[in-house]
Amino acid sequence: MADDDDELQDIVADEIEEEARGVSRRADISRRPKIKDDLLDVFKKVEEGYRDQWNRSNDQQDYWDIYNCILTSKQFYVGNSKIFVPIIHNAINARKTRFTNQIFPQAGRYVEVTSTDGTRPDALASLLEHYVRKAKLRTKVMPALCKAGDIEGHYNVYVSWCRRKRHVTWRSAAPPELVEGTGMPNPAMEPIIDIRHAEIEAAHPEVEVLADSDVLVLPVTVDDIDEALDEGGSVTIIRRWTKEKIQQMIDEGAIRADAGKELQDRLQKKVAPEDINQAKTLADAAGIKGVQSARHALVYETFTKLKIKGERLLCQAFYGGEQRILGARRNPLWSDRVPLLSVPVEKVGGLFKGRSKIADCADLQYAANDAVNEAWDSAGYSLLPIVMTDPERNPRTGTMVMSMAAVWETDPKSTQVVNFPQLWQHGFEMVAQCKAEVSQTLSVSPAAITQGTPTAQRGKTNQAQVAQEQQVDILNTADSVTVLEEGVLTPMLNLFIEMDHQYRDEEITIRSFGEMGLRAAMEAIPPVQMDRRYQFRWFGVEAARSAQQIQQGIAAMNVIRGIPPQQLGGYQINLVPIITQLTENTFGPRLAPLIFVAPEQQLPVPVHQENALLAEGFEVPTHPMDDDQQHIQAHAQLMQQIQMSGEGRNLKKVQTHIWRHMQQAQAKQQAQMQQQQAMQQQGQPGVPGGQIGGQQQPGVAGSPRPGAQPGVPRPQGPPGLIAPDQLRDPSMFPRRVG
Secondary structure, eight states: HHHHHHHHHHHHOOOOOOOHHTOOOOOOOOHHHHHHHHHHHHHHHHHHHHHHHHHHHHHHHHHHHHTTTOOOTTOSSSSSSOOOOOHHHHHHHHHHHHHHHHHHOOOOOEEEETTTTTTTOHHHHHHHHHHHHHIIIIIIIIHHHHHHHHHHHHEEEEEEEEEEEEEEEEEEEEOOOOOOOOBBOOOOSEEEEEEEEEEEEEEEEEEEEEEEEEEEETTTTTHHHHHHHTTTTTEEEEEOOOOHHHHHHHHHHHSOOOHHHHHHHHHHHHOGGGOOOOHHTTTOOOOEEEEEEEEEEEEEEEEEEEETTTTTEEEEEEEOOOOEEEEEEEEEOTTTSSSSEEESSOTTTTOOOOOOOOOGGHHHHHHHHHHHHHHHHHHHTTOOOSEETTTOOOGGGGGOOOTTOOOSSSSSGGGEEEEOOOHHHHHHEEEEHHHHHHHHHOOOOGGGGSSSSEEEEOOOOOOHHHHHHHHHHHHHHHHHHHIIIIIIIIHHHHHHHHHHHHHOOEEEEOOOOOSSSTSSSSEEEOOOOOSEEEEEOOOOHHHHHEEEEHHHHHHHHHHHTTOOOGGGGTOOOOOOOHHHHHHHHHHHHHHHHHHHOOOGGGOOOOOOHHHHHHEEEEEEETTTTTTTHHHHHHHHHHHHHHHHHHHGHHHHHHHHHHHHHHHHHHHHHHHHHHHHHHHSSSSSSOOOTSEEEEOOOOOOOTTOOOOOOOOOOOOOOOOOOOEEEEETTTTSOOOOOO
16 A cells, blocks of 8 residues: 555645645635635625525425425315325335335445456445445435435535544453463462553544535536536535534634634524514524524535635635624645535436426325315215204204204104215325326336226236336336436545545554455555545445346356357457356345355465454354464464453354364365275266266256256246246336236
8 A cells, every 4th residue: 555655645745835835724714805805705695596596495395394294375275174195205205215225235235446457446345335334324314315305306415524532441351460480370360350441433424414405506507516616606505503513613623713702602692583684584694593592503604716826726614694704714625525415306407406306296285185174074074964954843943962862852744864975085086196196296106006007997917017017116216316326426435435535544444345365354444545546436226226137147148158169259258257246246245255265265374364363353264275283283372372361252263263173184184084995996986977886876967057947847948037027128018918
C-alpha cells in the first residue's frame, strides 16, 4: 500500500499549501466582505426558491396525509362514518417491500469492486459491506427512502461521517507469578482479576433520508447537482437545530463561536406571538421556529461555488435568517463532492425535481373514502327498519317501541315496516374498482388485482398467466430500482470510500468474505486511494436479476464446452470465471469460497501464521501438506504461552487444532499402509466404469447429464432448460393451459 501512503502525503501537503494561501478547508471565510456579499445574494435567492416551491411542499403534505390514512378537507362527503380505506398506503408498502428485497438480495453480496490491475480487491468489498451494515441501509434507510420517493417523487439522502465514543469496562486475568528457576507458572497462586477501562470510538458513514420539501437546488431546470453548481447555482438543505446541536457545530468548526452563541441566546429569548411573521413561517424561512416550549433554529446549509483568491471553489455556508451568516468554509470533504444525493423517481423534462407517484391517484383515494363512508352510513340505515303508520288511526304511537315481545296498540293495516335499500354493496364495489385502478397506476403486482384478467373473473388462473404476471412484476421492479442504483446507491458507495480515506487514519479490522487463503482472518485495511485504482458499483440489483440467468448460464456453459477445438480458431476456453460466478450467485459469497479453492490457495499456511490466528481465537483448518509433527510442537508452545497469559478461552481452539493434526497424521499413516498393500497385490485398481477382476464396476454411463434434475422420466432437453410454462419473456405471451 505504498501508493496509498504517497496519496495521503500528497493530500496533507496540499492542505499545508492551501493554509499558506489562505484557502484551507478548515478556515472560516464568512467575515471577508466580498464573500459575505456573495453569500447574502445566494441566500436571498434561496429564500425566494423555497417560497416558489411552497405549493409543491403543500401537495406533498397532502400526499403524506393520504399515506398516513388521515381524513382531511379534501373529502366531499361529510357524514357519520369516518373511515379511511388504506389503498395507497398498502400499495406504497408493497412497492417498498419489493424494491428493498430487490436491492438487498438474500445472497448478502451488495458491492462490486473493479480494479485497474485486474485483481479482486475483496478487502475493499468487505469494507464497503461492513459500512453498509453499520449505516443500516437495509433496515433504516432504504425502506424510508422508498416510501419518501413514491410519496414525494424524489429521492434525497445526505451522507456524513459519524463518530461515537463508549467508555467500556471489563475483567482481565493477570498472568500468574512464575516459579523461580523453572519459568513455569506457580499452580498454588490463584489468578488475579483486574478491572480495566478503555474508551472505544466507533466511526462509520451515516446516511440521512431528507424530506423533499427541505431540499432546494437552483436553478430548478438543471439535470443534476454538478450542473447546478457549474452554472453558478446552489444546493440547500434545511436544518433544524437545538441548543445542543448548535454547540456541537461550534465544536466541529462548522459555524463561528460568536454567531452560534447569538443563535443560542435567540432560542432562549421569549418572543411574543404577534412578532411572528406567519408568511415567512409558512415559507420555511431561516430563523427561530416553533412554540415557546419546543423551539428550534431553522438553518440553511448551502453548497455553492465562491470566488476565492481568483479561483471558484465549492464552499459550505450556514445561514440563520435576518442577514445572519453563521459560518462559511470550503467544502470539508477532500473529494470536493456535495454529500447530498438527489435524483427524481421519474425524470421530468426541463426540471430537477420529480413528480409524486400519488399525484395521479390521489383523487381515486378520496373517491374511495367517500364511497366507503356513504356505504357504511347506508349499511347503518339498512340495519334499522323504518316504521310507517297513520297517526289518525293510531293515536298511541308511543307504544310502538322496538323491544322483545313488545305489544303495539295499533291498526296493523295502517302500519308498515320498511327496510332501507342495500346501497352499501354498490359502495364497496366502487371501492374495489378504485383499488384496482390505484394498484395498476402504482405498478403493484397484477396478482393482487382480482379483476385483472378475464380468467381471473371466472375464478381460475393458469400457471402461464401467473408466470407472466411475475415476469411483468420483475421488470417493473427492476426498472424502478435501477434509478436508485445509479442515482443513489453507487454514488453512495463512492462517498463511503472517500470519507473512509479522509476520516479514518488507523487500520480497521473487519471480517472478510473474499477468496479462500486466510478467509477466516480478520483483515486489516489501511486507508485507500481515491478515484484512481478502484471503481465501485452497487451489485445488489444485478444479483437479484440473475435468478433466471443462472439457469440460462448452465445451458450456455454446456454448449460452450461442447464446441470442438478446431472451431475455436486458436482460442482456448476457460470456464473457471463462469463456474466461480455461477457458484457465488447460487450459494452466496460465504459458501462459494468453500466450494472451489484456487491453486495458489492450496499451499500450506506457515505455522507462525496459524499460531497468530489461533491466538486471536479463529478457527484454523489443517492442510494435508502440513508437517504435522512440526505444527504440533509449535502449537504446544503456543498453549504454554496462553496458559501463562491466562487467556483460557482460546486454549480449547489450540487443543482442537492439535487434535486435528494428530488425526491427520494418523490418517496419512493408514493411507500409506493401504497404498503399500495395494502395490503388493496383482494389478492396479480400476477406474469407475471399468473392470476389476473381470467384473463390471458401476460407472457414469447411466447418470444424468450435468444440469439435469431428478424427476419424472421424460425426454431430456439441454441442461438447465426452462419449462415452456415458466418462460418469462414479456415479448412472448405464454401459451394457455387447460
